[in-house]
Amino acid sequence: MLAAERDLRAARIARDFPLLAQPTSRGKRLAYLDSAASSQKPQAVIDALVHYYTHDNANIHRGVYELAERATEAFEQARVKVARFVNAAEPAEIVWTRNTTESINLVSFTWGLQNLGPGDAILTSQLEHHSNLVPWQLLAAKTGAELRFIEVDAHGVHRLDDLDAKLRGTKLVAFSHVSNALGTIAPLETIVARAHAAGAVVLVDGAQSVPHFPLDVQALDVDFLAASGHKMCGPTGIGFLYGKRALLEAMPPFLTGGDMIRKVAYHDTTFNELPWKFEAGTSNIADAVALGAAVDYLESVGMDWIREHERGLTAYALEALRALAPRGLSIYGPEQLADRSAVISFNLGDIHAHDLASILDTEGVCVRAGHHCTMPLMEKMGWPATARASFYLYNTEQDVDQLVAALHKALEIFKL
Amino acid sequence: MDDFYKEYILDHYRNPRNFGRLDAPDAAAEDLNPLCGDKICFELKLDGDDRVAEVRFSGKGCAISQASASMLSETLHGETLEDLARIPEERVLENVGIGISPARMKCAMLGLKVVKNAALRLLSDRAEAAGNQST
Numbered sequence: 107m108l109a110a111e112r113d114l115r116a117a118r119i120a121r122d123f124p125l126l127a128q129p130t131s132r133g134k135r136l137a138y139l140d141s142a143a144s145s146q147k148p149q150a151v152i153d154a155l156v157h158y159y160t161h162d163n164a165n166i167h168r169g170v171y172e173l174a175e176r177a178t179e180a181f182e183q184a185r186v187k188v189a190r191f192v193n194a195a196e197p198a199e200i201v202w203t204r205n206t207t208e209s210i211n212l213v214s215f216t217w218g219l220q221n222l223g224p225g226d227a228i229l230t231s232q233l234e235h236h237s238n239l240v241p242w243q244l245l246a247a248k249t250g251a252e253l254r255f256i257e258v259d260a261h262g263v264h265r266l267d268d269l270d271a272k273l274r275g276t277k278l279v280a281f282s283h284v285s286n287a288l289g290t291i292a293p294l295e296t297i298v299a300r301a302h303a304a305g306a307v308v309l310v311d312g313a314q315s316v317p318h319f320p321l322d323v324q325a326l327d328v329d330f331l332a333a334s335g336h337k338m339c340g341p342t343g344i345g346f347l348y349g350k351r352a353l354l355e356a357m358p359p360f361l362t363g364g365d366m367i368r369k370v371a372y373h374d375t376t377f378n379e380l381p382w383k384f385e386a387g388t389s390n391i392a393d394a395v396a397l398g399a400a401v402d403y404l405e406s407v408g409m410d411w412i413r414e415h416e417r418g419l420t421a422y423a424l425e426a427l428r429a430l431a432p433r434g435l436s437i438y439g440p441e442q443l444a445d446r447s448a449v450i451s452f453n454l455g456d457i458h459a460h461d462l463a464s465i466l467d468t469e470g471v472c473v474r475a476g477h478h479c480t481m482p483l484m485e486k487m488g489w490p491a492t493a494r495a496s497f498y499l500y501n502t503e504q505d506v507d508q509l510v511a512a513l514h515k516a517l518e519i520f521k522l
Numbered sequence: 523m524d525d526f527y528k529e530y531i532l533d534h535y536r537n538p539r540n541f542g543r544l545d546a547p548d549a550a551a552e553d554l555n556p557l558c559g560d561k562i563c564f565e566l567k568l569d570g571d572d573r574v575a576e577v578r579f580s581g582k583g584c585a586i587s588q589a590s591a592s593m594l595s596e597t598l599h600g601e602t603l604e605d606l607a608r609i610p611e612e613r614v615l616e617n618v619g620i621g622i623s624p625a626r627m628k629c630a631m632l633g634l635k636v637v638k639n640a641a642l643r644l645l646s647d648r649a650e651a652a653g654n655q656s657t
Contacts, residue, residue, distance in 0.1 A: 457585075458584035458585060459584075460583075460584035460586070460626070461584045461586065464623065476557060490559045491584075
């Protein structure tokens with residue numbers, strides 16, 4: 107599709123998202139460039155949530171009356187949709203969680219505690235968000251396993267020259283598909299192949315990739331994939347963990363209590379089959395149903411188109427930002443467009459990212475500023491903070507133009 | 523926020539007053555704002571009357587946090603430890619003028635928090651030492 111055509115379609119898509127039509131309190135047009143933090147929601151998702159509570163709400167799995175059957179059906183259908191979205195072999199391989207962080211913790215507390223001990227290693231990367239780092243630090247401390255890191259260079263690109271050495275003794279490789287701080291796309295196929303050859307299990311943090319890339323967990327052969335609903339046009343409070351059946355079956359339960367059981371006596375209990383073994387208590391039913399609606403919406407737009415659009419818009423943005431280099435704009439992350447997703451971290455002159463974000467805010471532009479939950483990475487790179495713009499299916503060239511105009515205002519205010 | 527980044531804010535950001543370190547300070551404290559990575563350290567030397575004789579602050583962060591700390595540092599000479607511990611937030615707000623959004627308030631107040639901690643820590647150390655002597 108031609109860039110102009112693509113941009114026009116994105117503008118039409120943006121009209122499906124009611125919040126984007128709101129001007130700011132200063133009467134500025136809203137340019138929402140923080141989808142990496144959380145995405146906006148299309149009317150269809152909002153409607154699905156309201157519809158559920160208006161017409162289909164009841165507790166699931168136990169009720170015999172027709173309303174409960176409808177609620178159960180809606181909930182389990184949403185699971186089927188997510189399974190299809192990532193091409194899992196079956197819906198039972200999709201466990202509902204609260205978010206990516208909870209999915210990762212689930213694996214750490216069950217598979218991790220069961221399978222790791224002294225002499226074993228966990229391999230992660232220097233790019234990780236705290237949610238895919240801290241759980242492994244604690245797991246290493248508890249089990250005596252060693253925590254190792256795939257290094258990245260000054261542009262945030264993975265260095266794989268010593269990968270095989272680092273894989274020796276590694277039982278688990280846990281890394282982000284896409285870096286939330288720098289936009290780096292990890293060489294996933296390479297890492298998975300080498301990890302499996304070394305006998306390690308692979309967990310992929312898909313928080314920044316599942317919403318943006320067409321993914322096929324069977325083709326990629328990942329063992330675990332974690333994702334958040336709120337980053338993929340779904341509501342907050344719902345996410346999922348994909349896991350291969352054989353692994354999930356061998357894992358002990360995570361949280362225990364109602365619904366994850368088969369039979370309970372006073373002194374012992376047998377557990378439910380997959381996926382419900384890992385879903386204790388009443389689930390976040392309504393938001394799972396709304397996430398199913400989000401999957402429907404994304405599929406109606408087309409994940410291939412979304413990827414193409416983001417690539418085109420990122421190229422447009424990088425060109426516009428590079429034009430500001432003589433005025434002091436620094437762009438961080440991979441230099442090659444092919445290595446990047448739609449996330450751009452940058453700084454402008456000696457303006458601290460926080461001040462920059464505040465000034466951009468006065469012009470209606472929403473970016474994130476700070477350490478992006480990647481303190482060790484910021485420390486390694488020597489950046490006190492960066493500003494970050496991220497794009498999604500509803501962003502357009504007009505949004506980028508608005509960002510650039512706001513950056514000019516910042517240059518003026520800071521006399522640069 | 524439009525009016526916030528006035529001349530004097532930018533001036534204090536780019537030319538912070540009392541910036542640096544002290545050898546063997548009498549009171550010191552440091553803190554960081556985990557939200558954005560602002561870091562501020564205050565070091566104080568006291569004179570014979572136990573009042574602030576020298577002040578230095580160091581750190582890095584946004585214009586609001588650094589300018590606010592710089593302006594605060596200019597008002598501390600001659601204060602007692604008890605005065606420092608009681609500095610009201612209003613003093614910071616007077617210094618920086620109007621227009622700090624709620625989201626940035628923590629940045630503006632970071633320096634004040636550190637000064638108070640430095641004073642309180644020294645007071646508490648002294649109380650403990652006095653307590654140890656009498657037991």
